[in-house]
Amino acid sequence: MPKTGGTFIKHWFDANGIELYNQGHARLEHRGHARWWFATVRNPYHRMASWYEFFRHKAERELARNRRPPDRYHRMLDIYHRGFRYFLEHGNDAIGYLHRTQAEWVEGVDRVIKLEELYQQWHHVCDRANSQAELPAHSAKTQDASSYYDNYTRQLVQDIYGKDFEQFGYDRDEI
Incomplete structure (x- = not known):
């Protein structure tokens, strides 16, 4: 699930020689249930601010590499430059899953860990991975x-990601 610490966590697995089962963004029901699955979630306010900044960096990087289709990346930059409000309102036009709730991504996992509590909860992952390696500072x-x-933007995030606030216990008043 995007913008919830996945790359950081994957680096830990790689650095510790632990092979991950990787099928990209395949839905859980297509992956089988013989493995232990965990997911991280993130405060929706922080997740959207992170998405906004990532949006610009990704578009600039892909345009510099002359990736196709360039129109998509120009559109992403246009949305970014119109501001955070516009991004929340129209970013889903460029990234079709931007408005998908985290709750939709984590159906059927064995453990959900809030990114904000990752260091306190990491022992659950270590136990399953048979590792004592600590998570590096981030x-x-x-x-x-x-x-x-x-x-306005606060209310917009609450409206779009209301299920995430409820299901994962995030406080709507706390950014």
Whole structure:
């Protein structure tokens, strides 16, 4: 699931020689149930601020590589440059799953770990992976999430990701 620490976590598995079962973004029901599955989720406010910044970096990187179709990446940059509000309203036009709730991605997993509690909960993953290796320190790449929000954008995120606030116990008043 995008913007919930997956790349950081994958690096830990790679560094510790632990092979991951990888089928990209295949849905859980197509993966079988013989393995133990976990997922990380993230405060919807922080996740969207991170998506917004990633949106620009991805578009700039792909355009520099002359990736096709360039129109898609120009559209992403156009959305980014119109501001965070516009991104929340129209970003799904460029990334069709932007408005998909995290709750939809985690159906059927054995454990859900909030990214904000990753270090406290990591022992569950280590137990299943038969590893004692610690998770390295990680620093956030996005500035203070509250700087992205006004009353309108806050309400918009609450409306789009209401199920995430409810299912994972995130406080709608706390950015």
